[in-house]
Amino acid sequence: MAAGNRSEAAQGLTLVAPPFAYALLVLGAPLLTLLAYSFFKDGYLTIIYEFTLENYLAVWSDPIFHKIMLRSLGVAALVTVVTVALAFPVAYFLSFVVSSERKPLWLFLITIPFWTSYLIRVFLWKVILGYNGVVNSGLKSLGIIEQPLTFILYNVNSMVMTLAHAYAPFAILPIFIALEKIDRSLLEAGRDLGENRMMTFWRVTLPLAMPGVIAASLIVFIPTIGDYVTPALIGGGKIPMIANMIQAQMLDIDNRPLGSAIAVTAMIIVAALSLLFLFVNRRFLKVRQ
Template sequence: MNASSRWAKLRQTEAANGLLMISPTALYAILMLAAPLGTIVLYSFLTDGYLEIIRDFTLANYIEAWTNELYRSVMIRSLAVAMVVTLVTVLLAFPIAYFVSFYVAPSKKSLWLFLITIPFWTSYLIRVFLWKVILGYNGVVNSGLLGLGLIDEPLTFILYNVNSVVITLAHAYAPFAILPIFVALEKIDRSLLEAGQDLGESKFMTFRRVTLPLAMPGVIASVLIVFIPTIGDYVTPQLVGGPEGRMVANLIQLQYLKLDNYPLGSAIAVSAMGIVTLVSLIFIGLNRRYLKGPK
């Protein structure tokens, strides 16, 4: 069999047809995602020569990123903020998703989901600006509390610090957390809950032993969906964070665009991606455990 006939036979297989179908998407992913990431990783091992990039392999950028107190504190702050935002968002999202799944009539669930997605109708940037107005020195919160006589002077701890970043990010990513949990709750067979109550379990114990474990894949998915973009968010800490609320994305932007130190900025970016990858793998492992169920 010559090469042309073998190639013609190969093109007729399902595997070849599948490769042909995904090849444009794969090529796009390689050019737009893998290539830039590879470039960043490569730059992180080079040396900054101030006016040029010195192509000498070095680990000095990673050493500086993890030993410099400022850089290390910003990365730790970013990780802490992402964890707090994820925790707050999921804790607020679960009751909403539970209410829509178990207490809203099936004919009205679509309406509730539609209402949940309303924040997506406006730009993310506009939503962040709205929180800046709400939490500002003369904003809605301070004006209302002053008008009611509950405070004597405007609150300063709710803007231009970590608190305002957490509040804004929790609101921005709430719909992302609600929807996966809702889907997981909808998949639960209601007969399992009825069986638990028939066996004498209280509603609370049925929730703890049946509903919550079965909903955990949705909870873990929500954690990943919120945590991954939150730790690298740039706009929110830039607009409402102030000096105390700067996160790793702002630090990377500073190295790239202000200090023109591409190698160090790349090392910080790769370090942040490493942290996100490690946390994601942990939660993916937990998700597989819940999907397998108890042994």
């Protein structure tokens, strides 16, 4: 019996080893390289391979980094709130209103935005919100405005709108999965005990769906902080986020050690906040169906 278990374990290890090695190479090697660079010195058109903490001291003492990091966290938090608030009703509709036969079709429709490049979708939002874009042209043709609106582009609001649209499918799916796992008899029991639909949703549905909401929040929050394209195009370069700062150090200034230190510091901050978020919501993660 023990020999059979060892044989199965060996077979499983053989199957897992190639993708694990590939993931380690593709994901781990760049991160280790970035970490190593952050401890080197920047020389003129070269890198001095000497251990130093100067890059991290420069990052933590830089008020510009503080300002941009706080802005990135604020924008990411706002995008997360808006995205999850928009995604939850859609997921609820799919789970409780759409028939079982039509759910695959609706899920298929939700994935349609992924058929086009993320960059193309950002450019389309720029066209929609632009000075002579769809919104301004439509309002002018209806006689609502005489001059194009200039406040709907190149600001935080336009960035939040674009990012919320881009990450909405990522938020809908985990919330939908959590709602699908809810035992419908619990909802019927709540109504049998005299609760109306609103209170049943608040006391039963929402707590049981919170693991999906938490997952959706992290799925949206973490990549939004590192988004580079939307601040550059929709923000017009006027509202740089931490990814734009890293890009400037890596490419424009060609200071890869300092850029690496900024990237590592940002990853540590995001990881710490994500763990804190999970710790605060640990009681929701312990929900049993």
